[in-house]
């Protein structure tokens with residue numbers, strides 16, 4: 001099968017031919033039609049989550065068609081259109097085929113979504129969904145999202161807005177309208193020389209109920225933490241919350257680390273049936289662009305979602 005893979009430890013990934021994986025007894029084999037790109041792809045391929053064993057195929061998110069079943073599989077049948085976290089570390093979705101356990105975070109694709117759209121959802125959508133669940137906010141609470149224009153932020157902005165929250169989003173000027181269209185009520189510019197706390201106060205916002213950090217600037221968190229109301233929630237997806245920081249004395253502050261569930265993916269899939277949530281698809285590229293986007297995923301400056309399409 002055609003795949004993007006690291007073939008020798010320490011070398012760059014390349015487009016190559018590898019044996020098509022065989023499903024185990026409780027696994028399905030999916031013909032991948034689109035692979036979603038996440039920063040975790042680049043981090044994992046750099047060894048951040050454990051040793052890189054070659055051949056290493058990156059990619060966690062995917063959407064495609066079930067085309068082979070292990071003998072014990074009961075939840076899926078051949079021809080099902082599925083999406084989810086189809087890839088595992090090193091046995092990823094940047095490939096024509098991937099095998100995954102039927103009990104993994106995989107579900108039937110929402111009707112009405114194309115493969116590329118569905119592949120863009122799992123990691124970012126489930127993270128946004130999980131964060132909002134953990135924050136437990138009620139309308140009309142105010143939430144600040146730092147990094148709102150990336151994958152997680154683009155979903156979180158929509159979910160928060162749909163829940164009736166007042167969403168303050170960071171965005172560079174050229175993305176202001178985009179993030180407003182997703183539901184941001186106030187937009188502050190992280191590239192402006194005026195510090196964000198000042199911009200937020202100038203927008204008439206005295207206090208935040210929640211602050212979600214998708215970026216990891218600890219000095220910025222310290223400054224923004226002063227705007228959090230007592231008992232407010234501060235959560236970081238990049239491990240930037242410091243329990244010794246002043247904000248932690250009064251706010252609930254934690255680093256997000258929850259593993260998503262199949263049930264959450266099914267709930268998320270149902271949201272797309274309603275048309276209320278849009279998939280923030282920014283770029284659909286050919287699989288051959290995999291090595292390049294893997295590098296890009298590490299920059300921290302992706303906007304919306306990038307997907308690799310695999311033509312058959």
Ligand SMILES: NC(=O)c1ccc[n+]([C@@H]2O[C@H](COP(=O)([O-])OP(=O)(O)OC[C@H]3O[C@@H](n4cnc5c(N)ncnc54)[C@H](OP(=O)(O)O)[C@@H]3O)[C@@H](O)[C@H]2O)c1
Nearest residue numbers: 039127147149150151152170172190214237256300301302
């Ligand atoms: N813990 C978990 O379970 C979990 C789950 C999912 C993701 N994550 C992590 O969460 C992070 C975000 O994920 P993602 O998929 O949303 O990443 P992404 O798609 O790369 O988006 C990052 C966004 O942050 C913005 N940004 C960068 N620097 C900024 C700054 N100083 N101030 C404000 N915005 C800034 C970028 O916009 P500009 O280019 O305009 O700056 C970009 O839109 C990644 O590090 C990812 O690995 C963790």
